[in-house]
Amino acid sequence: MRTLVITGGTDGIGRHLADHYLARGDRVVVVGRDPAKGAAFRAAAGERGTFxxxxxxxxxRNRAVLAELLASHPRIDALVLCARFYRSHRTLTTDGFEATFAHFYLSRFLFGHGLRDALERTADPVIVNVAGPGAPLAAARLDDLQLTRDYHGGTALGHNGKLNDLLGVAFAEEYRAGRTRYVLVHPGVTATAHTGAYDAPTRAMVTEMARTAKPVACAARPIIEVLDAPPREPLTALVEGRRLAVDGPDFDPAAARLLAARTRALLAGR
Ligand SMILES: NC(=O)c1ccc[n+]([C@@H]2O[C@H](COP(=O)([O-])OP(=O)(O)OC[C@H]3O[C@@H](n4cnc5c(N)ncnc54)[C@H](OP(=O)(O)O)[C@@H]3O)[C@@H](O)[C@H]2O)c1
Structure with a gap:
């Protein structure tokens, strides 16, 4: 029986993956905010599912959940990062961070590094970061990580998606002697909850987009493939199941190191 931790596992692609692995007999811990979604998950999951x-x-809260996970699950086979919430308007968290940066990037940084020891204790460990690999390096604003200038919700997704690419590059480099593989996944446009606080034009666009979006089961298929058989390489990027090269300028190790250093400085003492 494997143990999977899925952030954003109460809805959309994350929930589909949680259901899939519970049905296969694994143990699944999902993390989310909404207690009603959590209760629905628990009711369906049985004793191998935890919310x-x-x-x-x-x-x-990230640090508290990580401490709880390490205490209750010292061995974790797979970490899947799916939590994401669109914001049309720039919002600050209680820590003073821009909110998309906080949960879509900082949280993923904390989870990957925080659970790494628990992952390394298992036979074939893997982290799957579901975001949007493939954008040019310029999509990341390394000089304005929290988008203080010209914020737009779509820009925030692209920017933080690129930060996640660099997170994968830095993680794979830092732990190259380890066994945990890092996989960046772009699922393609998928019919999910698309949770968010949308302005009216963006809401209309998302509704329109959902008409032609692929079913969740289809987006989940390549993710299940890598969870079942993690690639041998330390870092892999997949766009709708197709591999992207990760040695080009868009996955620049120097930019990744710079971002990792800035991230640690931002998190220091918190
Ligand atoms: N759907 C697409 O078309 C698409 C396209 C490209 C990439 N992706 C990526 O795929 C991943 C999954 O997306 P999805 O569309 O399946 O998501 P979704 O259906 O919108 O579900 C989002 C999940 O994240 C959780 N979440 C959001 N903010 C959170 C927070 N601050 N703290 C804890 N949990 C939080 C939600 O739980 P609560 O409701 O309880 O907050 C929910 O479980 C995301 O990383 C997204 O960037 C999706």
Missing amino acids: LRADLDSIA
């Missing part, structure tokens, strides 16, 4: 309620915008 941890946490707002991953908050650094303290």
Whole structure:
């Protein structure tokens, strides 16, 4: 029996993956905010499913959940990062971080590094970061990580998606002697909850987009493939199941190191 931790596992692609692995006999811990979604998950999951309620915008809640996970699950086979919430308007968290940066990037940084020891104790460990690999390096604003200038919700997704690519590059480099593989996944446009606080034009666009979006089961298929048989390489990027090269300028190790250093400085003492 494997143990999977899925952030954003109460809805959309994350929930589909949680159901899939529970049906296969594994143990699944999902993290989300909404208690009603958590209760629905628990009712369907049975005793192998656990819901941890946490707002991953908050650094303290991230750290508390990580401590709880390490105490209850010293061995974790797979970490799947799916939590994401669109914001049309720039919002600050209680820590003073821009909210998309906080849960879509900082939380993923904390989870990957925080659970790494528990992952290394298992036979074939893997982290799957579901975001949007493939954008040019310029999509990341390394000089304005929290988008203080010209904020737009779509820009925030692209920017933080690129930060996640660099997170994968830095993680794979830092732990190259380890066994945990890092996989960046772009699922393609998928018919999910698309949770968010949308302005009217963006809401209309998302509704329109959902008409032609692929079913969740289709988006989940390549993710299940890598969870079942993690690639041999330390870092892999997949866009709708197709591999992207990760040695080009868009996955620049120097930029990844710079981002990792800035991230640690931002998190220091928190
Ligand atoms: N759907 C697409 O078209 C698409 C396209 C490209 C990439 N992706 C990526 O795929 C991943 C999954 O997306 P999805 O569309 O399946 O998501 P979704 O259906 O919108 O579900 C989002 C999940 O994240 C959780 N979440 C959001 N903010 C949170 C927070 N602050 N703290 C804790 N949990 C939080 C939600 O739980 P609560 O409701 O309880 O907050 C929910 O479980 C995301 O990383 C997304 O960037 C999706």
